Amino acid sequence: MATEILRQSKLPDPFRTGLASGWKVVDASKLTQDRTIEADVAIVGTGAGGGTAAEILADAGLSVVMIEEGPLATSSDFQMREAEAYPQLYQESAARKSKDKSINILQGRCVGGSTTVNWTSSFRTPLSTLDYWAREYGLVGFSAADLAPWFERAERRVNVISWPVVPNENNDALRRGAQALGINVGAIRRNVKGCWNIGYCGMGCPTNAKQSMLVTTIPAALARGATLLTRTRGWQLEHGSGRVTALTCIALDERGTGPTPRRIRVQAKTFVSAGGAIGTPALLLRSKLPDPNAVIGKRTFLHPTVVSAALMPERVDGFSGAPQTIYSDHFLESAAPDGPIAYKLEAPPIHPILAATTLPGYGRTHAGWMHELPYMQVVIALMRDGFHRESPGGSVELRDDGTPVLDYPLSGYLWDGARRALATMAEIQFAAGAKTVMPVRPGARSYASWTEARDAIASFAPGPEAATFVSAHVMGGSPLGPDPRRAAVDTNGRYHQLENLYVFDGSIFPTSIGANPQLSIYAITAKLATGLAQALDRR
């Protein structure tokens, strides 16, 4: 079997080489007794924020412990199989849901976090977003000019490049259809080095071409002597007299889903929460931190995304080739923040499980679509949430067992956006030559012409029948800003109410980004973590 071939392949796995050289990595599922660990800095989470911070703080000579809920899986483990990758590398087996179950949320849960499984799309924070933060939230120090050196640094660190290869047909159809209609498109830059263009980024990069945290900052921090705890859930911060004193962690079982009785107590001088925009608010809420203005977990954003599937006359093979290389900001750039919701257009990879679970219906209707998988072309529209009073996002809550769930009600404002985006995507797909287009919604109907699709979409009643929403970007919930009445952390990323707690991840964004968030997290974390390293050095 192909799996066996790959397991014996001679592709290098630098992480395993590093482990053999003595990097300090502890798999907590194997613990037989409780542990106590001391460090200068404890970082909860190893994704875009935690990974970036770990390298910078370790480079500053600080002892660092990284705490990761997921497993350590490296290139030799990445078999390009959805059935293995989703349970292993994603939160809730890639089936994490919003509270009412209406939105499926893709989020990484492994060493490297979502950077290990993302589709490598690299965008700087849009100017319109930075301007909005300055204007509406009083952010100082986060203008495009302020951040430019940090973006340059992050782009160097994760090798963001203009992708030199021709887009795959799934992306090229988006380009072709959009251009035929006079809709602007652009090429997506990617954080890859020596990419083989095989298209399995979402299952972990088997060739180490993707410059995720797993192959860049985390190895660098480990080489500097940092410690990495895996299958370890940062559970509760102990605090008193305005400081965090310790972090209690729960060792998870081998699957990484359920707790074991083993505990790890981490004592550090400084704590960084970088568990992402669901994990960080959950940690802060569980710890019952002072939160006088009840901002924690509120205003959590998703880029709620709607999907349009088309059948093309020629093969598309959307499972092959770099998954995201073309985008359009046409409906973002022209939009005023206080107007109807804006959206970004992209294309997703089309692998069997992802397609089968996203496409509606069952039985022969569903099988008929799956039968055409190689001819399927898919466009997605990511809504820029959080910019309008009718788009307040969702709230992170704790279940009875202390695990988080995001309550994200879908509003009329979003249904309106869904309808406009579904129409846009259908028009583009027909312009690119589609034979039929199916706006993805429970009803599973497809349309054979643009006018038929347009009229049908216009008649969709706002509500769950109109569209199926998904998400791959979670942001907000612990917002950054100078005003403690509206923000959880100050403009240094320090928790307003506590002296030695910082938040460095996507949860600090006051709104959604309006673009795939990884590069925004890298750059802003680099700025904040460098500030923290300097502050600790002065003490």
Add this chain to the structure above:
Amino acid sequence: MTRRTLLKAGLAGGAALLFARWLYTPTSGPSPGVESGPALEPDARAIIAAIIPVILDGALPAGTEAALARGEALAAAEQAIAGLPPATRKELDQLFSLLALAPTRCLVAGVWSPWPQATQESVTSFLARWRDSRFALLRSAYEALHQIVLGAWYGNPRSWPAIGYAGPPSLEIG
């Protein structure tokens, strides 16, 4: 809509509301450290086994391979559920209890025979009713079954020839 279907819809709706509360009210707040569950109860397995041939109608291979494929889909579904977090597994347990219990199976799902004897037609109309239900709870339960069964089958290389997917490329070098 005939009087009879109206009556049935009303009954199902009432029962659903009654059970909605039960379904969404966790019974206790376990402290971390106690949850690690086995695979599925026999009742739950019978439910998924009954749903598989309907959701995967037209997708499963015919002939001698058919039984094997159904068995593999069931095993993969069971494995997928075992990999979910305890809180989600508990919700699914409650869903399967609701579907397994004869009165609620009849009233809420509209399936009048025990699952192993349920006809394809009755399972099909159960899925359609829940998919199109005005109750978000039933719609979300349908979506969960949809996702579990389709994910279980299309992760299986046996499903790939029919959908023109050759599987991941070989990366052998040297």
